[in-house]
Amino acid sequence: MSSQHPLWHNLFRRKVDRISEVTEMWMETPLFEKISKRECRELVKTMHPRQYKKGEMVFNSGDIGASIVLIRNGAIEIKAAEKLLAELFAGDFFGEVALIIDEPRTADAMATEDSELIFFLRSDLEEWVKRSPKSGAQFMLNIATVLAARLRHTNILLSLQSN
Amino acid sequence: MLLNALNTPLSRTLLIFSLMCLVIALLAILLAPLLIPIIISFALYAVLEPIAEIFERHGLSRNAASLSVLLILVTLAALSVSLLLPHLSSQLSSLQSQLPIVWQSITEMGNDISLQIVSSLGIAIDSNGITQHFFEQANTWGKSALIEASNILINVSILLVLVPIFTFFLVRDYRAFRNHLLDMLPNSVFEQTWLIYHRVAHQLQEYIRGIMIQSIIMSIITTIGFYAIGLDSPFLLGLIAGMLNLIPYVGPLMAMVLPVLLALGHVPIELWLVGSAIMVILIAQIIDNVFVIPSVIANAVNLHPLVVITGILIFGNLFGFIGMVVAIPVISTANIIYNGLHQSIKTRHSLKKHNLAESV
Numbered sequence: 001m002s003s004q005h006p007l008w009h010n011l012f013r014r015k016v017d018r019i020s021e022v023t024e025m026w027m028e029t030p031l032f033e034k035i036s037k038r039e040c041r042e043l044v045k046t047m048h049p050r051q052y053k054k055g056e057m058v059f060n061s062g063d064i065g066a067s068i069v070l071i072r073n074g075a076i077e078i079k080a081a082e083k084l085l086a087e088l089f090a091g092d093f094f095g096e097v098a099l100i101i102d103e104p105r106t107a108d109a110m111a112t113e114d115s116e117l118i119f120f121l122r123s124d125l126e127e128w129v130k131r132s133p134k135s136g137a138q139f140m141l142n143i144a145t146v147l148a149a150r151l152r153h154t155n156i157l158l159s160l161q162s163n
Numbered sequence: 164m165l166l167n168a169l170n171t172p173l174s175r176t177l178l179i180f181s182l183m184c185l186v187i188a189l190l191a192i193l194l195a196p197l198l199i200p201i202i203i204s205f206a207l208y209a210v211l212e213p214i215a216e217i218f219e220r221h222g223l224s225r226n227a228a229s230l231s232v233l234l235i236l237v238t239l240a241a242l243s244v245s246l247l248l249p250h251l252s253s254q255l256s257s258l259q260s261q262l263p264i265v266w267q268s269i270t271e272m273g274n275d276i277s278l279q280i281v282s283s284l285g286i287a288i289d290s291n292g293i294t295q296h297f298f299e300q301a302n303t304w305g306k307s308a309l310i311e312a313s314n315i316l317i318n319v320s321i322l323l324v325l326v327p328i329f330t331f332f333l334v335r336d337y338r339a340f341r342n343h344l345l346d347m348l349p350n351s352v353f354e355q356t357w358l359i360y361h362r363v364a365h366q367l368q369e370y371i372r373g374i375m376i377q378s379i380i381m382s383i384i385t386t387i388g389f390y391a392i393g394l395d396s397p398f399l400l401g402l403i404a405g406m407l408n409l410i411p412y413v414g415p416l417m418a419m420v421l422p423v424l425l426a427l428g429h430v431p432i433e434l435w436l437v438g439s440a441i442m443v444i445l446i447a448q449i450i451d452n453v454f455v456i457p458s459v460i461a462n463a464v465n466l467h468p469l470v471v472i473t474g475i476l477i478f479g480n481l482f483g484f485i486g487m488v489v490a491i492p493v494i495s496t497a498n499i500i501y502n503g504l505h506q507s508i509k510t511r512h513s514l515k516k517h518n519l520a521e522s523v
Contacts, residue, residue: 048346050353062510066358104510123361131220
């Protein structure tokens with residue numbers, strides 16, 4: 001009751017808006033390590049939130065990718081050749097390869113629940129790198145670290161399979 | 164049969180592309196009276212947007228940054244008008260007074276040449292007829308140029324009001340408006356459309372910035388050159404040469420006409436002056452092709468020269484000078500959109516085929 005009535009609102013409690021919430025989510029990923037929250041927040045303002053229904057494809061393997069995607073809420077399934085690669089939930093991100101190269105997507109991504117996804121486009125990243133080269137370089141280093149970790153993980157899986 | 168033919172990626176691309184062209188053409192017809200201020204404002208936006216970004220980075224709000232950029236634009240325009248206009252108008256009036264002498268000396272030169280041909284080869288040439296024809300042609304061009312100039316004068320006053328307003332709102336709101344419009348797209352085409360949009364915007368911005376810098380450099384080089392060889396009205400001629408340089412391939416040839424005519428107008432005719440005027444344009448072109456284009460314009464447009472020339476001629480025939488200037492950006496934009504559409508439709512088509520084959 002009290003929470004619905006404006007009179008009972010705590011006037012001094014900070015209102016958590018979408019931008020602050022998404023900024024917090026990105027800041028918790030390894031991609032924004034050593035990058036200031038202020039810069040991340042400015043970047044979040046340029047990102048694109050989109051709603052997906054359960055069962056809707058986010059992208060198909062072969063589509064030309066142009067962005068990295070953060071799950072604000074909902075769940076996403078990543079599949080390649082009908083094989084389930086990962087199930088991702090709020091706070092997870094996917095499609096980071098598209099931020100670096102202009103190549104087709106290598107897997108399918110489908111919403112397994114109604115989801116809200118935040119798209120960070122390569123064009124916005126390029127503009128940001130031009131504006132803030134130092135933070136941009138740090139971001140690129142972070143992406144390289146994430147991709148290297150994924151490559152290492154895949155190599156281990158392959159070697160385990162061959163053994 | 165027809166449905167099958169329409170189901171191929173190429174025919175679907177062509178269909179969607181034609182529909183897009185139709186919508187754009189309808190919009191252009193609808194906005195025809197405002198098209199020139201809109202084009203100029205977009206060109207200015209491409210140049211001013213990075214400056215507004217720098218202001219924003221230094222803590223100004225978008226409103227304040229846009230206003231500052233507008234103030235810079237208006238101040239620069241006012242300064243250049245007050246500084247250049249008296250100089251320009253005096254050169255223009257001296258050019259006007261010189262033109263009859265130019266025609267006269269060209270007639271005399273034609274008569275001399277025909278007399279020499281008659282005396283040496285025994286062939287009679289109707290030089291008066293040729294010069295008469297030339298004058299009639301020049302007269303028609305001159306009249307149409309005068310009509311166009313008076314139209315320009317009327318339009319300039321409208322432009323002076325509209326362009327700063329359009330430019331201010333473009334710098335302030337264009338990004339938000341664009342984001343809002345593109346966010347309205349369905350999920351299935353969102354990323355693809357952004358990608359195509361980004362390629363088009365990037366290429367256009369590079370081209371507009373490049374060609375403006377190129378035009379200024381060419382104006383400076385030719386002005387210095389014409390001044391050095393002692394040609395009259397060097398500043399005006401340099402300015403015209405710079406403006407004509409906005410038209411690839413055809414522009415530099417057009418830029419040669421006026422200086423050469425003026426050089427021919429000197430009494431007695433000084434052939435070295437004619438040669439020097441041509442040399443100035445040629446040297447400016449060499450500098451342009453060797454240094455300016457590779458470093459400033461580079462790969463801003465990747466079109467075959469034949470496409471460029473044909474496009475310029477068709478657009479020039481349809482829309483005059485402005486048509487010749489916008490021909491290249493319009494063709495290269497259409498090229499990117501078509502390729503992006505085709506790539507996207509082809510990928511989806513092959514994916515559909517693959518899924519169908521798997522389900523069978």
